[in-house]
Amino acid sequence: MVLPILKRKTNLRVNVIAIIQEGNNPNMLKARLYDISIFLTALAIAISSKHIIIPTSDFIKALIVFWVFSSLYYHLRVFSKNGNTNFEYGISYCLSFVLFTGPLGLFIFETLYRFTVYAYRKWTKTADQSEFTDTLYNIGAFVITNSIAYFLYLQLGSIIDFNHYHYGFWISMFLLTCIASLLSATFLVTAFYIMGDFKTLKEGVDFVFKSRSLLDYGKVAITNGLLFLFLKDGKWDMLISLFILNYVVSRSFFSKAQSAQHKLERDKFEQMAYTDFLTGVHNRTFMDKKMAELNQSGEQIGIVVCDIDKFKRINDNFNHAVGDKVIQHFASTLKSYLDEEDYLFRSGGEEFTLCLRKRDYDQTRNLVNEILKGIENNAVNVEYQGEHVSISYTASFGLYYYKVNDQISIEKAYIMADQLLFRSKDLGKNRASMVNGLAKAVVV
Template sequence: MLKGRLYDSLLFLIALVIAFSSSGLLVDRTSFYKVLFIFWLFSCLYFHLRVFYKNGSINIDYGITYDLSLVLFAGPLGLFIFETIYRLTVYIYRKWTKTADPSEFSDTIYNIGCFVITNSIAYVLFQHFQETFQAFPFGYWVLLFILVCLSSYLSGTFMVIVFVLLGELKSFKEGFDFIFRSISTLDFAKVAITNGLLLIFLREGKWEMLFSVFLLNYIVSRSFSSKSQSIQTKLERDRFEQMAYTDFLTGVYNRTFMDKKMSELNQTGENVGIVVCDIDKFKSINDSYNHAVGDKVIQHFASTLKGYLTAEDYLFRSGGEEFTLCLRNRSFEDTVSLVNEIGKGVQNSVVNMEFQEVEIAISYTASFGLYFYTVHEQMPMEKAYILADQLMFQSKHQGRNRVSATNGLLNTILI
């Protein structure tokens, strides 16, 4: 932690030396104060639209920066003044809203130093190469794009050094990826174009156009941020819904989702085969080994069942070792044939695992109850499930490892 603070302070001192050893402000004070206020205002507004993410114990924020245009217009000293005022504004705001990190002041010092150093280097390169690039088509924009890339890579390098000092860099590849792959080419182009337009309007004194670029950038960024937040909210809602409807052990749908889906299918009026199946003599597996082995058998059973189903079918874990299948868009004969095939597949499969440092192979069977019918108000799926469950127990009582089926359309019972 001390190394990190010393590093932040070193960057700040280097930035301070660069700023006050430069040729001072490149524009008159009146123009600079006007530019300073506009840049500060929109940077503060845009601050709320920045993307925040965490890397280890470090919070990192990413967003478009206007520093390049400002340093090219006012020089390193002008940028230092702007960065100091803007970063201290952010610091005070976070302290006031109680959202500041424990290292907030040190982070503020780091940000001032990092952005002043990287953009001052870009300033020197721009002064040196601008005439050369002017000889090429779009040379001004190409040079700005190169400088944006360079500034970003230097900034990423400074941050990787922070990771190294805090012991949070796991590999060289991780550092390389952070520097060179964390920002896309399109992001570089967006920053280059924005700063290029700002610099043109600054030099020509077109304050209305300058204000328009800032405003357009803010509106577009805010719209994108709102859309992203909406998508993120939906993804999180879908993820929590999936968690609520998924059985944690097997990954198939749970009883809650089964009740929900049955209620929905009650409205379809389609032919459905409801199958309730249960692992035979499952208690003896737990008693002979342990519950961890039993869980492996349940997982294997679920995976086997799922392998026979189509995208239109449903598989639910409706009890401990009991599962319910909803087989759709098949005839009664095809449904019976499929369930018999599943039963044979379970019987012929083996669960291989390690128990007490010994490889074991467990074979098991299952009993099935199938009720086939057309969904309607007089026979909702909840009642059909009860009938399928009774048929499953009938298979158990008749010797296990078999299918008991009823065609509700004809009241035909098959054993």
């Protein structure tokens, strides 16, 4: 059964100062008392049930099988985090176990399983400072929620003949799964409120009702229903087979999820390595990589090098923070004119390089002129010394258009575009100097 398991977020390095700080933290103290109260409530429910409702031999067999497979499933848990509280979505089969053995049997199973996990985390040095009370909470929460489901099942059984009504048993299992899961989420939301992670009622309601889907409930209900039926009928071979099948399938999905997560992390790190921190566009490293790829393309391409005119004056008249805002505005403006196939790189301080693709020379030239005018007629609004200031600026461009081939590499085309940028600067700035490498024509 996929239900949240509480894990406090704490520093793994335990020392005297951390313990003193924790003792002075009223929220942490309240959370520990809450964990203990949940456990004591579960203990009271278990004791009040007085006995295990099946023969001892059957209970021991069921206990061993459920303990072994639950311990194996522990490695397939999914971690999540909310503010100061960590929690795991673990696989649990408490509902089938409590229906077969009763609340006392479930309490014994949960205590054995949770302290197995506790010992493992201590042994592997992955335990949190609050590991012990978190263990008590998890025992208590699972026993309380599933014991409530157990008593509701008895009431439903006294009212409804499951064998008489088509699918009556499975409908009841689905309802019990929903109730147990919602109760468990409610306990966890209470913990979030105590820790200060939730501030409003809406946050709690959203967590309770939006963190799970009907498909999740259905999978849990079917699995626990089958396990319960196998337990009742003494079909231990079928029971173990179902556990093994569930484990293999879960392991497969978990491995795929881990691979996807690792790929996502690699892509994220790669994106960070290739992204300019200030502007969010590609950096010089990515430009070198992409140019090496384009060098083999044989396509017609426009290499544009551009920068902001008199940028030093902006920094001198205002400050570097304002200068950064102007650079960000320049990058954003350039990007707004480009198609998906085009590339924009920050190749220097206020210098940017564009690779304009899949256009003929006239289209490329017109686009550069359009960008030039767009920047001239636009301004960036910044805050300076407590006032809002509008700063106008211009930019100069150098365009070299050619077909990528062995005679002229894209790196050489970049140098030519850079030289054309200097020509624009020498001719008075706020202009574009262009060369059509296919026609050997120069336009200024």
